[in-house]
Amino acid sequence: MLSKKTKYGLKALTYLARAKGKEPVQIAEIAKHENISQKFLESILLTLRRNGFLGSKKGKGGGYYLIKDPADIPMTTVMRVLEGPIAMVPCVSLNFYEKCDDCPDEDTCSVHKLMLQIRDSALDVYRNNTLADIL
Amino acid sequence: MLSKKTKYGLKALTYLARAKGKEPVQIAEIAKHENISQKFLESILLTLRRNGFLGSKKGKGGGYYLIKDPADIPMTTVMRVLEGPIAMVPCVSLNFYEKCDDCPDEDTCSVHKLMLQIRDSALDVYRNNTLADIL
DNA sequence: TATTACCCTATAGTTTTAGTAGATTATCGA
DNA sequence: TCGATAATCTACTAAAACTATAGGGTAATA
Numbered sequence: 001m002l003s004k005k006t007k008y009g010l011k012a013l014t015y016l017a018r019a020k021g022k023e024p025v026q027i028a029e030i031a032k033h034e035n036i037s038q039k040f041l042e043s044i045l046l047t048l049r050r051n052g053f054l055g056s057k058k059g060k061g062g063g064y065y066l067i068k069d070p071a072d073i074p075m076t077t078v079m080r081v082l083e084g085p086i087a088m089v090p091c092v093s094l095n096f097y098e099k100c101d102d103c104p105d106e107d108t109c110s111v112h113k114l115m116l117q118i119r120d121s122a123l124d125v126y127r128n129n130t131l132a133d134i135l
Numbered sequence: 136m137l138s139k140k141t142k143y144g145l146k147a148l149t150y151l152a153r154a155k156g157k158e159p160v161q162i163a164e165i166a167k168h169e170n171i172s173q174k175f176l177e178s179i180l181l182t183l184r185r186n187g188f189l190g191s192k193k194g195k196g197g198g199y200y201l202i203k204d205p206a207d208i209p210m211t212t213v214m215r216v217l218e219g220p221i222a223m224v225p226c227v228s229l230n231f232y233e234k235c236d237d238c239p240d241e242d243t244c245s246v247h248k249l250m251l252q253i254r255d256s257a258l259d260v261y262r263n264n265t266l267a268d269i270l
Numbered sequence: 271t272a273t274t275a276c277c278c279t280a281t282a283g284t285t286t287t288a289g290t291a292g293a294t295t296a297t298c299g300a
Numbered sequence: 301t302c303g304a305t306a307a308t309c310t311a312c313t314a315a316a317a318c319t320a321t322a323g324g325g326t327a328a329t330a
Contacts (some may be wrong), residue, residue, distance in 0.1 A: 001219075001223060001224075002223040002224050002246075002250065003318095003319070003320090004319075004320065005319080005320080007224070007246050010245060010246050010249070011244075011245065011246060014245040026273095026274070026275090027274085027275075028274090034237065035236075035237035035238075036237070037320075037321055037322085039320095039321060039322060039323085040320060040321055040322090042275080042276085043277095043321095045275090046275085046276070046277085049275095056274095056275060056276090057274085057275080057328095057329080058273085058274055058275045058276080058327075058328045058329055058330095059272090059273060059274055059275080059328060059329030059330050060272070060273045060274070060329070060330045061273085061274085061329090061330065062273075062274050062275060062328090062329075062330085063274075063275080064275085075249060084136075088136060088137040089136075089137050089142070101170075102169065102170035102171070103170075109146075110145060110146065110149040110269040110270060111137075111142050111145050111146060111269075113269045114145070114210060114260075114264060114269050115137065117260045117264070118257055118260050118261075121256035121257060121259065121260050122253055122256060122257070124256065125249075125252045125253050125256050126253075129249060129252070134245040134246075134248045134249050135245060138285090138286070138287090139286080139287065139288095140286080140287080161306090161307070161308095162307085162308080163307090172287080172288060172289085174288065174289060174290085175287065175288055175289090177308080177309085178288090178310095180308090181308085181309070181310090191307095191308065191309090192296080192307085192308085193294080193295045193296050193297090193306085193307055193308045193309080194295060194296025194297050194298095194305090194306060194307055194308080195296065195297040195298070195305070195306045195307070196296085196297070196306085196307085197295090197296070197297085197306075197307050197308065198307075198308085199308090
């Protein structure tokens with residue numbers, strides 16, 4: 001399941017991408033248009049800013065705005081920040097690798113074998129989609 | 136994240152597939168070999184039996200065994216029973232479709248667009264892998 | 271001084287991952 | 301046939317983790 005955090009984050013990025021070039025957009029406006037709990041969205045936008053996707057401005061006329069061009073934001077990085085590892089099992093994760101404590105040998109593990117394919121297929125999609133592509 | 140339920144279920148199926156043609160295998164044996172909590176595994180095997188993957192025999196010499204040939208067990212059905220919908224969002228699910236209450240129009244939804252591709256790529260993998268393939 | 275992002279905390283709800291206790295059923299030996 | 305034993309089956313409970321959201325106050329800026 002995709003968490004609402006990721007869903008809302010993606011929607012917010014999309015919203016900001018469509019408002020590209022204009023003034024900063026306020027949290028309240030995004031929350032209203034996308035039917036998102038404002039407080040929840042607040043924390044999501046914060047993590048997006050901290051991870052280099054967004055810039056912000058305080059005070060009147062303030063808000064959030066995209067830092068980079070939508071075409072330069074691959075879904076891989078967005079998903080890793082919002083949803084976490086792309087792999088469904090740590091033992092097949094590129095960026096968050098961890099050995100399974102119950103599994104003695106990855107090479108003969110059926111779960112490993114299957115999840116490796118799932119990871120690759122997901123990576124393939126995320127790598128071939130930037131924010132601009134899903135607008 | 137893949138739930139432990141699914142992970143253990145897959146491992147159990149693998150174990151039983153390798154013991155194919157022999158006597159029923161006891162829960163305790165599988166649990167021991169795969170480092171799984173026996174009681175947890177018990178409930179997992181039960182749902183696998185109820186969904187037509189396994190047969191069981193009580194009493195001495197009893198246990199679980201595969202009903203079908205591993206080559207006739209596609210991962211799609213296994214994953215749906217153990218993990219639930221393959222889609223990460225209900226609005227792109229084939230078997231568990233549900234409309235998002237926050238999203239007014241699926242056709243213009245960026246999340247929908249992306250998750251549709253993810254679903255298809257995952258389906259592609261699961262459809263091309265039977266239990267026999269991941270042994 | 272009003273407006274807006276920022277930050278910290280708490281919490282209800284749900285899901286996951288089991289553990290406990292016992293009932294039920296089949297086999298086997300006496 | 302009877303009872304001991306071995307195994308699955310069932311239901312209830314519970315701890316832990318995670319999710320989604322709310323509240324209230326602080327800091328910066330026009």
